[in-house]
Amino acid sequence: MKQGAKQLFNLRKKEIAKEKSYYNKFIFNGHFSVFLVILLGAFILGYGDWLKSIPKRINYALIASIIVAITSIFPIRTLLKDADKLFLLPFEKHMSEYMKSSLIYSYFSRLPLQVLIIIIFFPLFYVLNNQTFGFYITFAILAIIFPFLGLLLKWQWYKFRLERWSLFTVLFIIFTSGFYITLDAKNISSILSIIILIALILFIKYLNKSNLFPWERMVAIEQQHHMNYYKFVNMFTDVKQIEERAVRRSYLDPFLRTPKNNKFNDNSMYLYLFTRSFARGKDAFNIILRLVIIALILMIWLHQVIVVLIIGSLFMYIILLQMAQFYTQQAYGLWPQVWPVSDKMVIKGYEQFLMRLMCFIGVVFIIIFAIAFPQYGYFGAIYFLVGWLTIRNVIKKLKYQETLLRD
DSSP: OHHHHHHHHHHHHHHHHHHHHHHHHHHTSHHHHHHHHHHHHHHHHHHHHHHHTOOSSOOHHHHHHHHHHHHTSOOOOOOOOTTHHHHTGGGGGGHHHHHHHHHHHHHHHHHHHHHHHHHHHHHHHHHHTTTOOHHHHHHHHHHHHHHHHHHHHHHHHHHTTOOHHHHHHHHHHHHHHHHHIIIIIOOGGGGHHHHHHHHHHHHHHHHTTTOOOOHHHHHHHHHHHHHHHHHHHTTTSOOTTOOOOBOOOGGGGGGSOOOOGGGOSTTTHHHHHHHHHHHHBSHHHHHHHHHHHHHHHHHHHOOOHHHHHHHHHHHHHHHHHHTHHHHHHHHTSSHHHHSOOOHHHHHHHHHHHHHHHHHHHHHHHHHHHHHHOGGGGGGGHHHHHHHHHHHHHHHHHHHHHHHHHHO
């Protein structure tokens, strides 16, 4: 039966790998790959310039400890499905073998990101500590060991039916203190954090001897992880399994006033629909907001005019391009069936919505650019040009697609 538990998990893992392989074709397409390469180049360029004149009187050890502590709290991926709560119940006494495979998978699937963060912070502390790095080896070892011990503790914590927030608090305090002692005091006593974690794991495991498998909780956690992945993929292609949810954002109410009577017609309804769906939707709004924030951070951080213009233009292009998926979600939904109109009107409303979104983002980008480079502020008009050309290209493709559908 132990072998059966491993086979079941391996089967689920292959299913997930197959699904991700399918969606990766849409995610890492030509446009996004170029975007990632340019973004990486911009980060390396900005990071290198920043290291030449690092601001003083900032506790970088504490900041790095907090960041790495948060990234060290890996999520558990059980790959369980809703039906498992019923059909795997007779198999419960063998679920410990299944969870061993789950914890190993959870660790190695997230480990590359942890290694990347360790590499990113290395040049900073190498420069701050006059090109010495012996202490950083201890920090890197802790950053590799902590996540796995955290996963072991998390599993026992969930099995004991304790709250998630309390686990996060415990792990955050232990991880942060261990990292900070290593980076700031450069003291080997940070290894005590490992001993504390192991002691906690063994103690709660002892208390869990008679506890049953927490089916409801583990299935719910896996479903949430899977849905988050679908939301990310939905930026690039349609995902049937995704569940769109609405969120009330009262601060956006001034932009969502009910149209006057003369605006309730074919010409205006889809502009209102797209605007309202975007403002009240949970996924598209949050995704675009994150992209804008990342763009603004890079524009403020980098100090080369040409690079900032390229970064802003690239983000304008990516944001508008990703909104093409928003069109398919709305145009082929319920409203066209409730109030049928010509597809030309739907595309027109979508074009108007994109133009307004582009104008808002363009104004924000130009303000930041003008503050950073007052003497070159007028070059910010390039953002509007890139946005207009992108919208023109998107609308042209949509019209062509609708023509093929009619045929």
